[in-house]
Amino acid sequence: MEVVHARPAPTHINTDIHARIPTIDIPQEVSDIIVDLLSRDARSLKSSALISRQWRDRSQYHLHHTLKLDRKSNIPSLVDIYGDNLLPHYVRAISIDMMWGDFWSMIWGESWSSLLPIFHQFDGVRSLSLGRMGPISVAMHEFVSERFACLDSLSLTCVSVENFSTFSTFLNALPHLAHLALKDVHWSKAGGEVSPSVHRLRTLRLAFCTEQSVFVKWLMSVGEDKLRLESLSLTWYHDSDSLRAFVGFVGGHLQHLAFSYVFSDIFSRDWRQCPLDLSPNTGLRTLEFQQNIMAPHVWGSLSTVPEMLSSVASSRLTTLCLHLTNLEEEPVPYACLSTIDAILDKSPFISALAKVNLFTDVSLSPENGREHCMERIQCSIHSAMPKALKKGLLRIGCLSAK
Structure with missing residues (x-):
């Protein structure tokens, strides 16, 4: 061996x-x-x-960039993680969903009360999103203003306030805001004294809020030299005169505009008679006409697009987006698209245009003839817009394909 x-x-x-x-x-x-x-x-x-x-x-x-909190969050685990002195400083955005009044008064369970003191360590947070919060209470106001005074981005969805005076005070407590998104924010019409806005917003998204005209007029109180809005996304449903005034007020600073409105007989007639004048917005780069709300039988916003598009006086416009709806049952709006094609071809201002994006909402499955439907739509669009097609501008896509 x-x-x-x-x-x-x-x-x-x-x-x-x-x-x-x-x-x-x-x-x-x-x-x-x-x-x-x-x-x-x-x-x-x-x-x-x-x-x-x-x-x-x-x-x-x-x-750790974004911290998301809701009623199902594992609070003991979050306390263990962010009890560390280092990790909280990496958090830049906080999203809080479905936290009602008890959360803000700090009495909703022992686990939550152990997490709330850690918020003081999130000194790098610049973005806050609050969704489905119910009313903005005094406790919530104090909590946000004390811990997030340096926010530059705020998103509110499905919240309410007592009156617009209270809401303006809440926003003015965050003077560094540059990006603001409001959806389904409601306040009563009655209110006290309203302080002028202190914000120099760069981005605004506004949809389905109470008295939106009151809100945009309040924003204009900051002064034309301070409100240099670059991106604006609106779903409008009342008092179109205030919207026209606001779009004209932001003037040449505006670079991106996305627009839709809640369709009704009254507002439809109003927009046809007095379409939005885009001539003051000489810095526009992207223009998007989104789907009208509550009107699937209407072809997006095409009923007023030609008039609005003909008012464009920006030589920087590179992208135009149009939303077409209900094309599964209705023909492509040939006349409107032909008019748009002629405007794009003849306008002395729209010379830098690089893309015309047309979005459809065809929801047919492949088994039910989706491909055939898209071919029909594409052929009709090509026929209606030969000049844009020849220049290679057209991009046709489907938003809700199954």
């Missing part, structure tokens, strides 16, 4: 071999780009955070 003896351990390690192994010094900017490519993959981010110190900060930034 052969006995194999183990080799004795070397008394000297040859460090020359290790010295000859090349090392790569990756610039921090390149490392950040690599980690950014993994920003949507939490599992990979957790691994990359352990690779090196150079990768850790960027990985943690993506992992």
Whole structure:
């Protein structure tokens, strides 16, 4: 039987071999780009955070960038994670959903009360989203203004306030806001004294709020030299004169406009008689006419698009988006599209246009003839807009394909 003896351990390690192994010094900017490519993959981010110190900060930034809270959140786990003095500083956005009055008064369960003090450590938060919150109470107002006074982005969905005076006070407590989104925000018509707006907004999204005309007039109180709105998305349903005044007020600063309105006989006649004048908006780059609300039998906003488009006086317009609806049952609005095609061809201002995006809402399944329906729509659009087709501008897509 052969006995194999183990080799004795070397008394000297040859460090020359290790010295000859090349090392790569990756610039921090390149490392950040690599980690950014993994920003949507939490599992990979957790691994990359352990690779090196150079990768850790960027990985943690993506992992903890947005904190989402609702009634199903595991609060003890969040307390353990963000009880650390380092991790809260990576949080940049907080989304709170379905938290009613008890949450803001800090008495809704022991677990929540243990989390709320940690909010003081979220000193890097710049974006706050509040959804389905019920009324904005005094406790909620104080909570937001004390902990998030440096916010530059706020989104409110399905909330209510006592009156517009209270709402304006709530917003003015956040003077650094640059991006504001309001949807289904309601207040009573009666109210006290309203202070002028202090905001220099850059982005505004507004839909289905009480007395939207009152809100935009309040925004204009900050002064034309301070309100330099660059992006505006509106779903309008009343007092179109105030909207026309507001769009004219923001003037040449506006670069992106997305517009739709709740269709009714009254408002339809109003928009046809007095379409939105876009001539003051000389800086427009993107113009989108979205679907009208509650009117599937109407072809998007096409009933007024030609008039509005003919008023464009921006030589920077590069993208035009049109939404066409109910084309499964109705023919393509040939006359409107032909008029638009002629306007795009002859307008001296729309020379930089690079894309005309037409979106349809065909919901047919492939088995029920979706492909055939899309072919019919495309042929009709090509026939109605030959000049745009020849220039290679047309892009036809489907928003709700199944």
